[in-house]
Amino acid sequence: MPKRSVAEPLPPNPGVRAPTSADFTGSCLTIHNSIIRIRDAGARSDASEFRTFDLHQYFLPPTPFSTEPISIASRPEIARALCNAAIELDSRMDPKAKSNGLRLASAMRDWAKFFEYGWRNGLYAMEDWTVQCCEILLTKLGKGGWSGALEIDDRTKELIATASLGELKSYVAKSKSLAYQYSLKRKFSSRIGTNCQSSELTPAKVRILRGLKLHGENKVGDESRLIRKRRQSFNEGMGQSHLRSVLGCLNILGEMKGGLGFVPFPDTVRLSDLYGVRGRRTANLDPDTVARLLVEAHWWLYQVGPPLTALLEEIRTAYAKSWWSKTPITPETVHSVLKKSVNAEKLEELFERRIGSIGLRQPGVDEISFKHIVYGASSACFVVIAFLNARRKDEIQNKKIGIHRNALKCFDPTLDLYQYEVYIEKTYKTYVPFFVGSMTKDAIQAMERISDIARDLEKFMGVSPTKRSAEKEVKIFQIPRLLAHNGGGMQWFQFVATADKQAYYFVERALGEDIRLPIHPHTFRRAYALIFHYRYENARIQALSQQLGHLDLASTTIYISDRGVASGESEARAYGIHTREQIEANRKEIDLINAEIADVARERVRQLVEEVIANRPRHKTRGQFIRLVQRFHQRLGTRLDYSELDAEGKGKVLGDALIDRGHAFRPLPHVNCAVSPLRKSSSAGCYSKRMGVVAPENASPVTCTGCPYSHWVKEHNDAIEQDIERLATLVEGRCGDDSVVVRQARIDLKNLEAILKLRTDSLR
Numbered sequence: 001m002p003k004r005s006v007a008e009p010l011p012p013n014p015g016v017r018a019p020t021s022a023d024f025t026g027s028c029l030t031i032h033n034s035i036i037r038i039r040d041a042g043a044r045s046d047a048s049e050f051r052t053f054d055l056h057q058y059f060l061p062p063t064p065f066s067t068e069p070i071s072i073a074s075r076p077e078i079a080r081a082l083c084n085a086a087i088e089l090d091s092r093m094d095p096k097a098k099s100n101g102l103r104l105a106s107a108m109r110d111w112a113k114f115f116e117y118g119w120r121n122g123l124y125a126m127e128d129w130t131v132q133c134c135e136i137l138l139t140k141l142g143k144g145g146w147s148g149a150l151e152i153d154d155r156t157k158e159l160i161a162t163a164s165l166g167e168l169k170s171y172v173a174k175s176k177s178l179a180y181q182y183s184l185k186r187k188f189s190s191r192i193g194t195n196c197q198s199s200e201l202t203p204a205k206v207r208i209l210r211g212l213k214l215h216g217e218n219k220v221g222d223e224s225r226l227i228r229k230r231r232q233s234f235n236e237g238m239g240q241s242h243l244r245s246v247l248g249c250l251n252i253l254g255e256m257k258g259g260l261g262f263v264p265f266p267d268t269v270r271l272s273d274l275y276g277v278r279g280r281r282t283a284n285l286d287p288d289t290v291a292r293l294l295v296e297a298h299w300w301l302y303q304v305g306p307p308l309t310a311l312l313e314e315i316r317t318a319y320a321k322s323w324w325s326k327t328p329i330t331p332e333t334v335h336s337v338l339k340k341s342v343n344a345e346k347l348e349e350l351f352e353r354r355i356g357s358i359g360l361r362q363p364g365v366d367e368i369s370f371k372h373i374v375y376g377a378s379s380a381c382f383v384v385i386a387f388l389n390a391r392r393k394d395e396i397q398n399k400k401i402g403i404h405r406n407a408l409k410c411f412d413p414t415l416d417l418y419q420y421e422v423y424i425e426k427t428y429k430t431y432v433p434f435f436v437g438s439m440t441k442d443a444i445q446a447m448e449r450i451s452d453i454a455r456d457l458e459k460f461m462g463v464s465p466t467k468r469s470a471e472k473e474v475k476i477f478q479i480p481r482l483l484a485h486n487g488g489g490m491q492w493f494q495f496v497a498t499a500d501k502q503a504y505y506f507v508e509r510a511l512g513e514d515i516r517l518p519i520h521p522h523t524f525r526r527a528y529a530l531i532f533h534y535r536y537e538n539a540r541i542q543a544l545s546q547q548l549g550h551l552d553l554a555s556t557t558i559y560i561s562d563r564g565v566a567s568g569e570s571e572a573r574a575y576g577i578h579t580r581e582q583i584e585a586n587r588k589e590i591d592l593i594n595a596e597i598a599d600v601a602r603e604r605v606r607q608l609v610e611e612v613i614a615n616r617p618r619h620k621t622r623g624q625f626i627r628l629v630q631r632f633h634q635r636l637g638t639r640l641d642y643s644e645l646d647a648e649g650k651g652k653v654l655g656d657a658l659i660d661r662g663h664a665f666r667p668l669p670h671v672n673c674a675v676s677p678l679r680k681s682s683s684a685g686c687y688s689k690r691m692g693v694v695a696p697e698n699a700s701p702v703t704c705t706g707c708p709y710s711h712w713v714k715e716h717n718d719a720i721e722q723d724i725e726r727l728a729t730l731v732e733g734r735c736g737d738d739s740v741v742v743r744q745a746r747i748d749l750k751n752l753e754a755i756l757k758l759r760t761d762s763l764r
Contacts, residue, residue: 024087027095028104031083034073036108040101042400046469051105055079057186058112060119061155061193069193072112081126081259082111088256089249107249112195113146114250120150126253126260134250134264141246142275145238147200155192156204160211168208181500182209240276244268281562282526283518286570289511290527293383293519296510300380301439303350305446308377311343312453312480319460329461334358334482338370347373358482370482372505378450378479378493379506381443386495386521388440390528390547393521395422397477399492405451405474408444411435420444424549431472432549433739447476454480458490495521527575529559534575541697553697554688601664605674606655608711609633613651622759623711625663625674632657665711669719670701675709683708702751705758717759724752 024031029038034055043049055073062069073079089107093100117137123129140149147153160168171188174181184205189197238246247265254260265271285293318337322329338344338355348354356367385396385403396402401423411419418441421431436444457480477493497507497519507519525548532544545556562572576583612629633654636642642653662676673696675684681694685707688695701720704710727749734742 024083026087026090028090028093028100029086031086034079036083036086038101038104038108040105042099042101044400044469044473046473051101053105053108055082057190058195059190059193060116063119063124069190072115077125078115081253082108082115084256084258085111085252088252106245107252109195109197110146110246110249111253113150114253116193116195117149126258129260129264131262131264138247138265138271138275141238141243142277143237145200145242146196147203148237150194150196152192152194152196152201153203153207155194156207159192160207165212168212172205172208172212184208237277239279240272241279243276244272247271281558282522284530284562284570284572284574285519285523285527286574287531289570290387290531292510293507294387296506297380297383298439300377300506301384301443301446304347304373304377304380307343307346307350308373309446309449309453311337311341311347312374312450314341314343315480315482316453316456316460319457323460331358331483334370374450374479375493375502376506376509378447378477379495379503381447382477382493382495382503382521383506383524384439384443387524387528388437389422389434390525390532391422392426392525393495394425396521397475397493397495399475399490400473401425402475402477403444403447404472405448405476406471407476408436408441408448427549427551434547444476450480451476451478454478454491457481526559529556530572530575533560534572535577552688554691554695557691557695557697598664601666602655602659604665604672605658605663606651609655609658610647610651613647613654622713623671624706624708625672625711628674628708629654629658663709666696668699668704669723670712670716671699671704671707672711672713672716673699673704673707673709674711675707681709685710701755705755712759717756720752720756720759724749724756727752 027039029036031037036053036055038051038053040049040051056071058072059069060072060075060078072082086104086108089104093103114137118124118129118133121133123133137149171185171191173183173185182205184201188204188208189195189201194201247268251263251265251268252259254263314337315334318333319329321327322333335358344355351368351373353366353368355370355373357369357371359369359371382396385391386393394401403420403422407420407422409419409421411417416438418436418438419433420436420440421433423430424432451474455474455478461481475492479491479493481491493502495503497503503519511519529544529548532539532547533541541553541556541560544560545553548556548559550556560572573583578586608626609629612626613633633650636650636654636657642650645653662678663674665672665674667673675681675686675694675696677694680692681687684694685703685705686695686698687693688698701723727745730745731742731749
């Protein structure tokens with residue numbers, strides 16, 4: 001990569017002014033005096049709706065001409081380029097999209113790291129960049145992400161070699177909320193001049209902790225399990241989807257006015273697939289692990305839950321008395337309740353340990369922390385809701401779109417039937433009602449009581465938010481903050497099962513210390529799909545798709561199949577109810593049936609070929625597949641050995657040619673499908689671009705009517721008429737109902753009526 005000579009002076013300032021007052025105001029951002037404010041549509045009403053990026057807090061590393069890092073704001077041409085990129089991206093986004101704030105914030109960090117990389121490699125101005133430089137950056141991003149491309153490990157080594165012990169200690173902060181965890185202060189980033197953050201600084205944190213010998217305090221070996229996991233993921237490089245997003249952001253620097261002058265990464269999909277690390281599938285939990293987690297959750301919910309909530313109510317009463325009497329609330333307020341409470345004794349009997357501390361201070365061998373009990377109960381409720389309902393993590397615990405206080409409703413009191421509404425952000429982008437079982441109902445109600453107590457305790461401790469949250473922003477996974485001096489503000493539960501995180505104690509009790517697979521929320525969603533598909537009799541993939549909240553069956557298929565990708569130690573088939581011997585016997589029987597069906601399907605193709613060649617259909621038949629047969633017939637007609645055959649001979653040759661290509665009729669209620677499983681068939685109506693294969697599970701009257709491999713007769717129309725009658729009865733019987741089922745029925749009814757009219761007209 002070309003670099004400037006050491007003797008060459010720093011490139012002159014081209015005279016572009018730095019961003020000053022009222023530089024820009026757009027739909028999602030404002031720029032003023034080197035400060036960029038991005039509107040976050042996903043922010044809670046009781047929190048700031050803006051994310052602030054001060055260019056004085058983003059850095060360029062030392063160079064041969066500057067021994068200390070400098071801020072991006074001090075280089076007007078770079079600050080201007082970064083602001084112009086933000087303006088360009090803002091102009092491309094939908095002002096109503098909730099992800100705008102996150103997208104702009106992520107892009108800002110990527111642009112800052114791009115300029116940092118250029119500054120470190122002698123590319124001080126936009127015109128210094130070349131296609132070759134971008135190719136080198138792409139390779140480094142694929143191998144080690146931004147951390148590797150910006151050489152964070154090497155820069156940390158250089159710092160440690162010259163820094164004193166006191167200086168190194170000043171860069172490390174011990175977590176107040178999680179035992180044994182350390183983080184790097186912002187001071188470290190400014191010291192070496194990097195814009196990396198979070199896990200990108202893991203190599204630096206590990207190196208500094210080793211130098212200070214702080215890692216010896218971790219419970220698991222010489223390094224915490226979390227650090228080992230992050231180091232491993234860092235060594236694996238940048239994932240394909242992440243790399244594709246980064247390259248898309250960097251392309252804006254080439255597409256905007258006054259930018260690089262060329263698009264650095266013209267095909268982000270191909271390049272990310274080529275250089276990025278292929279994403280790993282969500283691990284398959286084996287059935288035994290799922291059972292142990294659910295048994296543990298049941299114990300927490302029904303054994304620990306009642307005395308825990310009763311004890312929290314006693315603490316709330318004690319806080320209320322102190323608040324009314326204007327007596328300071330101290331840790332002794334909680335300890336006095338624990339000493340007298342019968343519920344505290346019940347908890348100690350259940351855990352066979354004494355409650356030794358209130359917060360997260362490490363208890364003794366025969367002690368347990370009260371905070372760990374709260375975390376464990378919250379983890380149990382989360383597991384019940386996530387697993388038994390196949391919900392995503394944010395749909396349950398997110399501060400903005402998670403389950404709210406009034407989500408649970410009694411649908412039918414006589415049947416004890418309950419329903420709750422969930423915000424499905426990925427697809428529906430609205431609240432959708434789902435029926436729930438009694439255990440889910442109990443878990444939601446338990447968290448409702450705990451979160452109500454948490455909000456009361458905040459009020460008594462004087463740490464309530466200054467703004468009122470909206471009705472649906474009162475969430476059930478807000479957990480009690482027992483000690484005011486631990487920090488103000490709301491405290492939220494997050495299901496993270498790595499070492500020393502909130503769900504770790506629950507998972508450790510359920511599975512023991514030897515946790516073979518990472519337990520995270522999406523494994524529960526996948527386990528639900530596997531059990532639904534492999535254990536339920538007559539389970540339909542359409543029903544599973546609706547429960548998962550998918551809009552296409554291709555996404556659902558991924559959840560119930562391994563598709564040759566390693567998904568942990570357990571295979572999807574492990575959830576089946578049959579032994580391998582039974583599966584093999586069933587397969588042989590199915591193969592015999594399929595062989596007979598295949599013979600009939602091939603014979604039906606030959607009959608259709610004879611009708612097309614003779615140009616005299618035996619009965620009214622239509623479909624795009626007839627055109628394919630006619631096209632093949634015309635193509636073969638140019639061959640001498642074909643044109644000299646009689647009609648019967650031509651029918652045999654053409655029929656065999658189509659059958660050899662894999663075309664055979666697969667009967668469906670609305671059509672005969674002649675798509676070939678031996679070919680890519682990308683023109684098929686049910687072809688999935690995402691999966692690169694034909695997806696017959698997506699077959700429907702709408703999908704198949706215009707498909708080039710479809711063939712239908714009058715009897716298929718009769719079946720569609722029956723579906724229209726059924727849907728019309730459903731819609732009329734539930735007049736005024738605006739549920740998801742009825743809305744979908746109205747759409748299907750409209751589509752089927754249009755298709756039936758089209759087909760009827762073509763048969764006349």
